[in-house]
Amino acid sequence: MPVRAIVRRTLGLAWVVPALVLVGVFVYLPLAQNLGFSTLEWDIYSGSQEFVGLDNYRRLLDDPVFWSSFGDNLLYAVISIVFQVFGALVLAALVESVRSERWRRSLRAIYFLPSAISLTVAGLLFYFIYEPNLGPLNHLLRAVGLEQFTQAWLGQESTAMYAIIAMSQWQGFGYSVLLFAVAIQRIPSEIYGAAAIDGVGPIRRFVHVTLPLVREMTGLMAIVTISGAFQVFNEVMVMTGGGPNNSTQVLGTWLYRSGFVRNNFGYAAAIATVLFVITLGVAMAQLWVTRRRRVEW
């Protein structure tokens, strides 16, 4: 190999070394360390760390809150798929079918606006919307004669998780709509033109033209949504902290509570590892889908 090529290659490597070091130190090293912590019984006060092998993972199997947290993540994923994938796709198709460009832009902006608000702020906002005494939701229900439906939305085990998920849909919906809108815009107008000449109505056009041609984006969004549903943390912490009676715990918050409230840092690390395995699996599926489902035209 010529000397110039070697120098160029070495220089090229030198450029990426700082980034590699940063990623190594701040992403991969914590991952490896966390795996180590999950095999320890760790007393943060005395600093003693006792190796317990897989005991923390065995404890997970018998922990009802771990399983209910996992169930809440699943519930989150299912509802998010319905609203943020299928619901958002339908709405994006409707928005893109509006003839006026000005209206299309306005609608996209209106739907996207909640996504510009941070989850923590949105969580606080909805905490006050749901507040049983002063919250506007209960006031609204009373104003329209539906007093029997007023609730302490976040204060009851039966409604708290759904109330949090509803907020999350409100916050993330517009982002999905925007992505689907972009995907729909990429579909050549000639295809829609041909469908119109063939006398295809709007619903059949959506089913037989739009849906197959945004298949790649739909698959991607489904996976991103599932992955996101297993990483839920901020909204739960802000709105309920996992209560009442652990009814809104998700894996992220149960991890936090196990470590920082119950002082079981080794056990918390085991939950973190399980969470990592789940999200890694989803991320790999995401990579696979993006390779396999590309539609060319």
Next chain:
Amino acid sequence: MRSRALTTFAALAGTLVLAGCGGGEPAKAPAADIAAAPEFSGTLSILTKFAGEPLSSYFEDVAAEYQRMHPGVKVELIQETDQSIKDKTKTLTASDALPDIYFTWTGNWAENFVRGGRAADLTKVIGPDTPWGKTFGKAALSAFAYDGKYYGIPLYNNGKFMGYNKAAFEAAGLKVPTSFEELLASCAPLREAGYEPITFGNKDGWPALHYLQQLFAYTVPSATLQADFSPKTATLDHPGYVTALKQFKTLVDQCTDTREGTNGVLYSSAQEKFLNGKAAMYYQEILEFANVTDERELKPENFGIFPLPVPQGAAGDPKAIEGAPEGYLINARSPRVALAVDFMKFATGAENAKTLSAAPYGQPSTVIGAVTAETSGKAVFEGIEMVNQASQLAIWLDTVTVPEVADAWLAGGEALVSGGSTPEKVLESVRQASASAK
């Protein structure tokens, strides 16, 4: 939701890892002699629980004055709130980065730092027979004593009382209830008079535990209760527990407007309702009394307090009051322990103690003579007098026992409020948590 799998996990894991850095070190002996003459140089770090108005300026002023007296010393304040200091302290502990002086509750909370060798033994300087120790009430000093050694510097006392609106009671034709049953009976007339009888917010879980701990102190004999706090000796089979849990549930259902939805209400929202004159009673700490001011609907002259009334036939201690002093520990591994002791002597000096006890802070100092009706206000003075006369202080349930058991009580209290569980099931879940924490 955006794709953030690796980064979010890394953030969560990183938090644990941050907590883990340096955690493998065994407990070390104190780095310096606490009784040595302090060297007035360097930076002294302090973790306080006084973030937010009006409290934050207390330590800021004390630190500024101390720096003025000792120009070579820089005082670095880390001020946290009641909620955030729990996570902050644990993260700093696990990463072996505790400041020179740090806040503590009594009970299991402080005991963990003592057991882990992270709190300096201050017996030589603050023991009851030392000049500094004699400036404090004995009970306050003893609250931070373990195995005959004194570790904590009690800054202020605290106790839980039912605050009431005298005008509301007058409008309903009521007198201060003398039994728990009378308290329950007072709720209907107060509601008829246009007030929420007892305002209560349990979003964070611990407010329910405050009711429960006071009721446990009344309904469970002291020796049994103390034994049940430690998983090693706990049986949690005294019938007084179920009785107290039922009494608490009855109070929530009969006397609050939010009833089973109380878990959705912030503690501070309930406090606001009381201060706005819309609720007749609010169970509160002495530290909150200073919120009743002339600017609020509830005026100081209409504000009264009484201990949560004792249920009839209770088997426990009717003269116990829930509460505990709160204070500070000195990091045993700090190279500046003598300077830290000197700073805390200054912070608990007579003048600063009076300042702390007076408005706008209203934190009743544990220093003898600092709390008077003139300096602290009538309600704070009355509260402290009752705390001083109590047969014993029942330490907060979420700090007196181990975290797993405290967490089971927290979840159980919420379940009881929402109706998601029965008193018997709540007690069983706590028994299980205690058994697994042995």
